[in-house]
Structure formats: structure tokens, C-alpha cells
Amino acid sequence: MFKVLVSDPISDLGIQQLVDASDIAVDKKPGLSEDELVAIIGEYDALLVRSQTQVTARIMEAGKQLKVVGRAGVGVDNIDLAAATERGIIVINAPDGNTITTCEHTFAMMMALARHIPQAYAKTVGGVWDRKTFLGVELRNKKLGVLGMGRIGSEVAVRAKAFGMEILAYDPFLTEERAAKLGVKLSTVEDIVRNADFMTVHTPLTPETRHMIARPQFEVMKHGMRIVNCARGGIIDEQALVEAIDQGIVAGAAFDVFEVEPPAPDHPFLKHPRIIVTPHLGASTVEAQENVAIDVSEQVLHILRNEPFKNAVNMPAIPGDVLNRLQPYFTLGEKLGSFIAQLTEGAVQEISISYSGELADVDTQPLNRYIVKGILSHHLGSDQVNVVNAMHLAKSRDVNIVTQKSTAHKGFTNLVTVSLRTKQEERLVAGTLLNGYGARIVQIDKYPVDVAPEGNLILVSHNDKPGIIGRVGTLLGSNDVNIATMQVGRKLVGGAAIMVLTVDKGVPKQVLSEVAKLPDLNNAKEIMLV
Numbered sequence: 001m002f003k004v005l006v007s008d009p010i011s012d013l014g015i016q017q018l019v020d021a022s023d024i025a026v027d028k029k030p031g032l033s034e035d036e037l038v039a040i041i042g043e044y045d046a047l048l049v050r051s052q053t054q055v056t057a058r059i060m061e062a063g064k065q066l067k068v069v070g071r072a073g074v075g076v077d078n079i080d081l082a083a084a085t086e087r088g089i090i091v092i093n094a095p096d097g098n099t100i101t102t103c104e105h106t107f108a109m110m111m112a113l114a115r116h117i118p119q120a121y122a123k124t125v126g127g128v129w130d131r132k133t134f135l136g137v138e139l140r141n142k143k144l145g146v147l148g149m150g151r152i153g154s155e156v157a158v159r160a161k162a163f164g165m166e167i168l169a170y171d172p173f174l175t176e177e178r179a180a181k182l183g184v185k186l187s188t189v190e191d192i193v194r195n196a197d198f199m200t201v202h203t204p205l206t207p208e209t210r211h212m213i214a215r216p217q218f219e220v221m222k223h224g225m226r227i228v229n230c231a232r233g234g235i236i237d238e239q240a241l242v243e244a245i246d247q248g249i250v251a252g253a254a255f256d257v258f259e260v261e262p263p264a265p266d267h268p269f270l271k272h273p274r275i276i277v278t279p280h281l282g283a284s285t286v287e288a289q290e291n292v293a294i295d296v297s298e299q300v301l302h303i304l305r306n307e308p309f310k311n312a313v314n315m316p317a318i319p320g321d322v323l324n325r326l327q328p329y330f331t332l333g334e335k336l337g338s339f340i341a342q343l344t345e346g347a348v349q350e351i352s353i354s355y356s357g358e359l360a361d362v363d364t365q366p367l368n369r370y371i372v373k374g375i376l377s378h379h380l381g382s383d384q385v386n387v388v389n390a391m392h393l394a395k396s397r398d399v400n401i402v403t404q405k406s407t408a409h410k411g412f413t414n415l416v417t418v419s420l421r422t423k424q425e426e427r428l429v430a431g432t433l434l435n436g437y438g439a440r441i442v443q444i445d446k447y448p449v450d451v452a453p454e455g456n457l458i459l460v461s462h463n464d465k466p467g468i469i470g471r472v473g474t475l476l477g478s479n480d481v482n483i484a485t486m487q488v489g490r491k492l493v494g495g496a497a498i499m500v501l502t503v504d505k506g507v508p509k510q511v512l513s514e515v516a517k518l519p520d521l522n523n524a525k526e527i528m529l530v
């Protein structure tokens with residue numbers, strides 16, 4: 001039974017699938033302090049949050065069983081991603097579910113700004129009938145600058161066109177083709193600042209976007225600009241904005257987000273007559289909250305059940321077509337890694353991975369993670385290593401990872417070769433997927449073999465002499481070890497050779513050392529592939 005903790009108010013309908021799952025127990029405990037979370041997180045496999053819970057390194061450290069943190073929303077700025085990655089905790093978000101809602105809030109803010117609705121409302125309910133102060137402007141025929149043309153920015157642009165606005169758009173990933181398709185003018189930040197009448201930002205907050213609109217931009221800004229921020233506090237320099245409004249450069253601003261949330265009671269935005277604010281309500285609709293909770297719950301279920309999942313924030317996303325081609329190789333890759341780690345003596349210095357055949361055309365980085373996970377799990381423990389932290393752990397231990405690709409088929413449609421270099425030696429294993437037969441190890445060091453990578457294997461290095469196979473078989477048999485399959489690989493008759501035996505159960509250590517002492521035997525190793 002997996003235990004899931006929901007520590008923020010998250011839509012009940014959205015998490016219903018978790019509540020209904022027979023292998024999941026859900027506890028809802030919103031509003032816990034960091035100390036309270038640290039005290040209880042150790043018993044949970046998954047943590048579901050919105051934006052209130054700060055998922056700190058301390059919480060991750062205490063979450064000994066924690067496999068996944070799910071964020072019901074887009075931004076993961078309340079989650080310590082580095083700490084999660086280091087501990088192999090997968091962080092997922094729900095990037096699509098609140099796009100339209102936030103886009104609509106941006107419009108609500110833009111129109112409220114253009115027509116002074118909050119100020120007019122406050123005066124009217126205060127008993128003052130003032131029809132002179134609140135002269136607004138139309139959106140029609142105005143230029144709207146959109147900074148950040150991702151999910152929300154693009155939806156804003158589409159709707160702004162329906163209002164008769166001309167869209168100037170900037171995003172480092174916006175191409176001429178896509179801009180033309182969306183009917184927007186590809187612009188620079190400077191074009192927008194100098195020419196737009198309204199500006200709205202839809203980027204994440206990164207070192208690059210922090211204060212991307214600040215004093216230097218206000219100095220050259222078109223006078224009368226109206227600015228909306230429903231993305232993240234800090235993209236626009238708050239202090240510089242207030243100055244620009246007071247200097248008559250900016251006509252007004254509408255902010256849903258703040259550099260520090262909630263803002264201090266004396267924050268200059270809160271009393272400024274030309275600034276309207278909402279308390280980070282961009283995603284707050286019934287629909288969006290259900291959508292994000294459904295999405296994140298679904299992925300948490302997949303992760304806990306060890307099924308393929310999407311929207312991991314601390315792992316690169318795998319495009320669907322790449323995933324389809326690579327997924328069958330994930331188990332093989334992990335087993336090759338585990339095999340070579342068990343075979344090789346000494347501390348790992350370098351892992352070389354080579355792909356030949358059709359896999360050479362695919363981005364094989366996700367598969368590298370499975371191979372490295374297989375290798376490191378042997379040394380660090382399978383509960384400590386997963387595909388999220390495998391590369392990080394290798395790097396932090398100065399393990400060099402070298403990959404190469406070749407379209408040459410080497411006798412197989414696809415061949416994955418993994419070699420491991422330690423101070424003592426360098427060993428190699430290669431595997432493939434054979435149509436109709438599944439995964440196969442087809443080479444160990446220089447010897448061709450044909451072995452299913454599963455169960456208990458014994459690998460024997462010996463000299464190719466008559467009678468050896470019989471002696472090994474007799475010794476194992478007399479110790480009640482049943483041999484299921486046997487393979488011999490050699491390059492030259494009478495030369496060095498290997499024997500790979502599949503046995504039905506684990507072999508006691510002392511039996512293995514007796515095998516190794518047989519005449520003409522150099523070494524015997526047990527390898528377990530679970």
C-alpha cells in the first residue's frame with residue numbers, strides 16, 4: 001500500500017482517482033508547518049502540493065520513502081529541485097491544466113486596467129458617483145507586447161487578436177514560421193518596450209528573466225504603456241515600475257504576482273491608484289484546479305506503480321516518438337548495467353556506452369540513465385538510485401560517462417554495448433532485443449554468447465579443455481544447484497573461454513569458491529539479474 005500526503009488544498013474531484021485506488025491511502029493535511037511535515041513525511045511515498053507548501057531539502061531528507069512530489073500547477077519554485085534530484089525524488093507538475101484559466105485572468109486584468117474597474121467599483125460602493133475620473137482606453141487597434149510565447153502567452157495572443165489588437169511577441173524559441181502561424185509579429189524586447197501600448201509577461205522567473213523589465217527598459221518605454229504580470233513576481237522590477245508610473249511613463253499596471261508573496265502591508269502596489277492587484281489568482285478556477293489535480297494524481301499513480309509517466313520537472317522530457325522506440329530497451333539497459341557492475345572488480349572510473357544499428361538515430365540519453373542506474377544500484381543500493389538521480393550520482397562520484405553511436409549493424413538490428421573501466425580492469429557486455437525472443441546478452445568481453453538476462457547466472461572463466469563442463473555440472477548438482485541453461489563462449493579452440501550457467505536459485509558462496517578451485521578454472525562469479 002502506498003501512502004500519499006496532500007499538504008495543500010487540492011480539488012477533491014481531482015484526487016478522487018487516488019482515493020479510489022485500492023493500492024493507495026490518501027491523507028489530506030493542509031497547512032502543516034515545515035517542522036510538522038518533517039515529523040510525518042517519513043511514512044509517505046508521495047507528496048501532493050499546490051503552491052503554499054515549501055518543499056524544502058529538510059522535508060526531502062526526512063522523506064525516506066518519498067518517491068515523488070507532485071505539484072498541482074505549473075511553477076515549481078516552492079520545491080527544492082536540486083535536493084529532490086540528489087535524493088532521486090521525481091518532481092512532476094501539471095503544466096497544461098491551468099493555461100486557459102490564467103490566460104483568461106490576464107484578460108480580466110488587462111480589461112480591468114484599461115477601464116479602471118477596481119477603482120471605479122471601490123468608489124461606487126463607497127457612495128461616490130464619479131463618472132469623470134475613470135476615462136478608459138479601448139484594446140482595439142492597440143499594440144500588445146507578449147513576452148513569453150509558451151502555453152499561456154500563445155493563448156493570450158490568440159484572444160487579443162479577437163479584440164482587434166496587433167501582437168508583438170518575443171520568446172527565444174519563437175520562430176518566424178510559428179509567429180506567422182499565430183499571426184503575431186516576431187519582435188525583440190526592445191521593439192516591444194518602445195512600441196507597445198500594453199505589455200504582458202508570460203515567462204518563468206529565471207536568472208535571465210528576473211527584472212527583464214527594469215529601469216533601462218522604462219527609460220526608453222513608450223509613454224502610456226499598461227503592464228500586466230500574471231506570470232511570476234520579479235520579472236518586472238517592482239520598485240522601478242512604481243517610479244515609472246509616478247514619472248508618467250507607465251499609465252498603469254495589473255499584477256497577480258509579487259516578488260514576495262504575500263506582499264508586505266506597506267508594499268507600494270497596494271495603495272497605488274494606478275496599480276490593480278489580485279492575490280495570485282491566475283489559476284484559481286474550478287476547472288483549472290480540477291484539471292491540474294487530475295493530471296498530477298494520474299502521474300503520481302503511474303510513478304508509484306512503476307509505469308511510464310510524463311511531466312517530470314527534474315528529468316528531461318522524452319518526446320513520444322523517442323519514448324516509443326526506446327522504452328523496450330529500458331529494462332535491457334538496466335540489466336546490462338547491473339550485469340557489468342557485478343562482473344567488474346574495483347571502483348568505477350568510466351562507463352562507456354555504445355549504440356549501433358537503428359538506435360544510432362534516436363536520442364538515447366534517456367536509455368543512458370537506465371544503464372547508469374543499473375551500474376550504480378549495484379554499488380549504492382537499488383533503493384538509493386533511480387533514473388532521476390543516476391546521472392547526478394555518477395557525476396558527483398567523478399565517474400566519466402562516454403557514449404558513442406554507429407549506424408553499422410554488427411549483426412543485430414540494434415546493439416547496446418556497455419563497458420566498465422575500474423582501476424583493476426575493463427569488462428564489456430553487449431545486448432540486444434531479438435524479435436520474438438526478447439532481451440539477450442550477445443557478448444561478454446570478447447566472447448559471443450546468447451543468454452537471457454534474467455535470474456541467477458554463474459559466469460565461469462576457464463581454459464577450453466575437455467571435461468570442464470562436466471566437472472562444473474557435477475559439483476553444482478552435488479550441492480543441489482540445478483542448471484537450467486548453459487552457454488559456452490570461446491574465440492579459439494583450446495584457448496580462454498567462458499561458461500554462462502543459468503541456475504534455479506542462488507548459489508552458496510562456498511560452493512562458488514569450490515567451483516573456482518576446479519582445475520583449469522580461472523574464476524567463477526554469481527550474477528543476479530532481478
Ligand SMILES: NC(=O)c1ccc[n+]([C@@H]2O[C@H](COP(=O)([O-])OP(=O)(O)OC[C@H]3O[C@@H](n4cnc5c(N)ncnc54)[C@H](O)[C@@H]3O)[C@@H](O)[C@H]2O)c1
Nearest residue numbers: 074075102148149150151152171202203204230231282283
Ligand atoms: N498567476 C498564476 O496563477 C499562474 C498560473 C499558471 C502559470 N503561471 C506562470 O505563468 C508563466 C508562463 O506559464 P506557461 O504555462 O505559459 O509556461 P511555458 O513554459 O509554456 O512558457 C514560458 C515561455 O517563456 C519563454 N521564455 C523563457 N525565457 C524567456 C525570455 N528571457 N524572454 C522571453 N520568453 C522567455 C519560454 O521559451 C517559454 O516559451 C510561468 O511563470 C508560470 O509559472 C502563473
Ligand SMILES: O=C(O)CC[C@@H](O)C(=O)O
Nearest residue numbers: 050051073074075283284
Ligand atoms: O494557484 C496556484 O496553485 C499557483 C498557480 C500558478 O502560479 C502555477 O504555477 O501553476
